[in-house]
Amino acid sequence: MIKQIVKKKKTINKNIEATSNRKLSIQFSLDGFSFCISNTLHQVTEFSSFNFSETVNTPELVLEKLQEIFKTEKSLQDDFESVTVIHQNNLSTLVPNKYFKEDALNNYLKYSVKTIATDLIVYDELECIDTKNVYIPFVNINNFLFQNFGEFEYKHHSSILLEKLFSKSSASLHFYVNISHSIFDIVVIKDAKLLFYNIFEYQTKEDFIYYVLFTLEQLELNPEETIVSLLGDIDKESSLFKILYTYVRNIRFLPSKNTIFNDQTEIAKHSNFILLG
Numbered sequence: 001m002i003k004q005i006v007k008k009k010k011t012i013n014k015n016i017e018a019t020s021n022r023k024l025s026i027q028f029s030l031d032g033f034s035f036c037i038s039n040t041l042h043q044v045t046e047f048s049s050f051n052f053s054e055t056v057n058t059p060e061l062v063l064e065k066l067q068e069i070f071k072t073e074k075s076l077q078d079d080f081e082s083v084t085v086i087h088q089n090n091l092s093t094l095v096p097n098k099y100f101k102e103d104a105l106n107n108y109l110k111y112s113v114k115t116i117a118t119d120l121i122v123y124d125e126l127e128c129i130d131t132k133n134v135y136i137p138f139v140n141i142n143n144f145l146f147q148n149f150g151e152f153e154y155k156h157h158s159s160i161l162l163e164k165l166f167s168k169s170s171a172s173l174h175f176y177v178n179i180s181h182s183i184f185d186i187v188v189i190k191d192a193k194l195l196f197y198n199i200f201e202y203q204t205k206e207d208f209i210y211y212v213l214f215t216l217e218q219l220e221l222n223p224e225e226t227i228v229s230l231l232g233d234i235d236k237e238s239s240l241f242k243i244l245y246t247y248v249r250n251i252r253f254l255p256s257k258n259t260i261f262n263d264q265t266e267i268a269k270h271s272n273f274i275l276l277g
């Protein structure tokens with residue numbers, strides 16, 4: 001039985017003209033699915049997100065949920081000039097270009113990710129940090145999307161996240177936390193260089209604060225002074241924010257300037273950063 005899918009948000013930007021040459025961007029994880037449609041000027045005209053009532057634990061169950069969404073969501077039944085797919089999971093690792101060998105992809109993942117012989121292992125090019133992002137995409141989802149749209153580009157969510165954060169970061173220290181329902185990313189950038197990146201799984205707020213404080217400690221950063229910028233699925237009323245504020249005094253939300261936010265207040269400007277940031 002497919003567990004409940006909750007359509008959390010849908011926003012249409014009425015101030016921007018939708019054109020026939022549109023781009024579709026899709027992001028999915030074990031927790032949910034979201035997409036946005038943009039025009040030729042890269043302006044987002046429509047955004048929707050769906051939360052799964054419970055985190056699923058296999059790509060097969062994710063596919064079942066996506067198939068159900070595609071049957072009912074008319075916007076996904078249109079034709080698009082281009083399609084970009086973002087795989088959000090913790091099956092990845094960063095490899096500096098000077099150590100990278102294309103015939104050794106499995107070796108880069110085997111110490112941190114449980115792999116099997118049939119796994120497809122691919123990589124994204126991250127020019128902003130002279131690094132490859134090696135990861136496992138969900139092949140069954142790619143196959144389903146290919147049947148719907150034909151050829152498309154796909155990337156790992158952390159590749160998009162890092163590219164966007166580097167484009168926004170100045171020479172000072174930046175400590176970012178990008179939060180999803182069951183995983184979160186910590187990105188630390190200093191002097192326009194990547195100081196730290198990792199993906200953490202969590203189930204409780206205690207798990208969350210442990211990893212944040214552990215990272216601060218390992219990097220010898222003072223939680224009383226370091227500014228922590230929050231992205232994703234968190235607000236001031238959440239248990240994660242409250243426990244974080246107990247230990248970290250300088251917290252801010254990193255807002256997006258995307259015009260989709262101009263005429264509505266339902267979607268927090270720091271949420272859905274990978275798609276809308």
